[in-house]
Amino acid sequence: MRPFLLPTESRMANNNSPSSAGVAPAVSFWRDPDKRAIIYQVIVVSVIAWFVYSIINNTATNMEQRGLASGFGFLSTSAGFGIISTPFVPYTEESNYFTVFLVGLVNTIIIAAIGCLFALALGFVVGIARLSSNWLVQKIAIFYIELFRNIPLLLQILFWYSAVLKPLPGPRELHEAGEKVFFSINNRGMIFAEPVGQPGFENVWYTFFAAIIVTWVIKKWANARQMKTGQQFPMFFVGLLLIVGAPLITYVLTGRPLDFEPAQMSRFALQGGVTIIPEFVALLLALVIYTASFIAEIVRAGIQAVSHGQTEAASALGIKPTHRMRLVVVPQAMRVIVPPLTSQFLNLTKNSSLATAIAYPDLFSVFAGTTLNQTGQAVEIMAMTLAVYLTLSLLTSGFMNWYNSRIKLVER
């Protein structure tokens, strides 16, 4: 009779079986799961190695045949095309392709960061409205969620861009030549006066940072006092007053050293001012509205996951309803909310690549789109683009994992 062996996970069985102690095991080579596992893995690895090798080989041959250049030398070539929005990175048509990459990267990060922030805020509001005791508010929240999460994101982007923002009147229809414009929404985007700091404005910044430090010190003191005596301190209002009020007072006292320079209407377009391009607005609107509908459901599920006993116990302890939400329910709900929230943030970041459909100059649109078309170096460009998205994914999930480990339940 052959010895009884567990078919898998048999490491334990092998070690414990008397046969392995001294006598040679009476198991044939193929029936030993450990050895079999090694063989399987060797086979899988060699198949994949062959696969990767043949892909690399084919690509090299194909590129040679088609006369495609390879290497990253193209990055220092002048790009020769204009980009409609280049925040933080100085860019002209003479700039090289690496600058194009940086411009795209910055634009992607901007849309992703702002999008995540707004989507989180809107999602929380809608998620809480979804649980509201107010019948009408609850129904509107349900309508919002069910409407927007069941319509493709690309459709929403195209809708906001070509059906809402593009048909807006142009600047020429709205303003006369020479007119000074402080705020305008037209088919060229949102334009408002540019704030220009005059000498002395830096004091406002100093006060602002000083106020933050003072608030932090007061918070430490207030916490220590509450631990000792149980007395509470209206930290929120004091902090708000300090951080908003103190710079405001400095601003007024130093003689309001901030000018708003309006845009001026030339014959065809508005000159100067700060412009937010319609592509950005359309993409942001669509991403925020779409993602918020998912976040709202996550928030609702998270709050509902907190056992009702917690709320009842908090009430029984005499905790105020507002504190009950803030100190008892939300911290526990966050444990349920954070992991799926992370994947929503990742989705939003990846979905920002749909910018290419309306030509907002994000990484995908200017680098994997225009640059790839001009240089034809598909392999290098796609590798760089994918590396960026993978890194952003890893960074976001790394940050959210850190946050999650900070708030998660400490068990035994």
Add this chain to the structure above:
Amino acid sequence: MAMDNTTSYSGLVNQGNLPDKPAPINTEGLGPWVRDNLFNGAFNSVLTISSFLLVLYTLPSALNWLIFNAVWSGGSDACRVNPDGACWTFVGSRWEQFLYGFYEKSERWRINILLAILAVGIIWLAWEKAPAKKLMAFFMLVIFPVFSFFMMYGSETLGLPIVETPQWGGFTLTLVIALSGIVASLPLGIVLALGRRSNMRVISLLSTIFIEFWRGIPLVAVLFMATIMFPLFLPAGVTFDQLLRAVIGVALFASAYMAEVVRGGLQAIPKGQYEGAMALGLPFWKMMRLIILPQALKIVIPGIVNTFIGLFKDTTLVLIIALFDLLGIVQASIADPNWSIKSVPYTGYAFVAIVFWICCYSMARYSRYIEDKLHTGHKR
């Protein structure tokens, strides 16, 4: 003795009737309902009034535009006369293109047959008490895709003229990409999920890398790779159809998400089930096939449906690589100069939105229903 007691306490016993208590606050009927649900407290009252104004402001104009003011008959001239309502005649005159794309007119019966089988299959599988569900599932997941390929593409031996894939389009193409993506990603996803949980280090590492790679990149990038990079990867002379490349990309992309869904199901199965199966001496694949996967797949049906909903919506992205799915074909039709009327783009987008909404919402309801049925814990 007893009598004495009664008389001595008589001053404490009420002789007459007490005055009536005020009636309890009414809790039935419309008035109290409005009070409890809409105006309990100042904050809620303000909320109610402002949201009521919001509804009052948006709902009538939306309904007017969509239904009452819309153009339901006539040609493009009727829409030109009335630009303040949806131009449904635009959809009416183009619906065949929206459904079939540029598929040969004489061959459209083939698509109709497939759509009919698909509808019957879906209802059969979704209907709980239907008989022979396993057989039907096998038919829909294995035989139907092969059959559909020959029906759609055609085959000389069967006497069906070949219709090249660039002619496929419209809602049919949306269904082709989404369904083949999901059918291909299901087995791949199961294998990847098992691989990720495997004890073999190398296999688990490779599966993890594969899953995280595909989950970390946007679908647009996948489609771009499918169009631009894929031909470079193949040996010289071998070419793939553009649509097939896109479908392969979508399937690989979806399989990573499917793997995570299935892994959730595998993790939810108690360890005792694994141990029980092993104690019975079942080899790995038998254990999976007979004990673990039937349980795991059942509890991840909502997850699979949700993945499918996501994939279904994401098929619209193929318009970026110049395939004309429903959104792509509507987008192209909007640009038609014969229909360059102010209300046409809105109508086109509204039509696509309604089609997708109906599909996704009904799938989501189904997934919710299954979830509720499986969820037998305490609910409030």
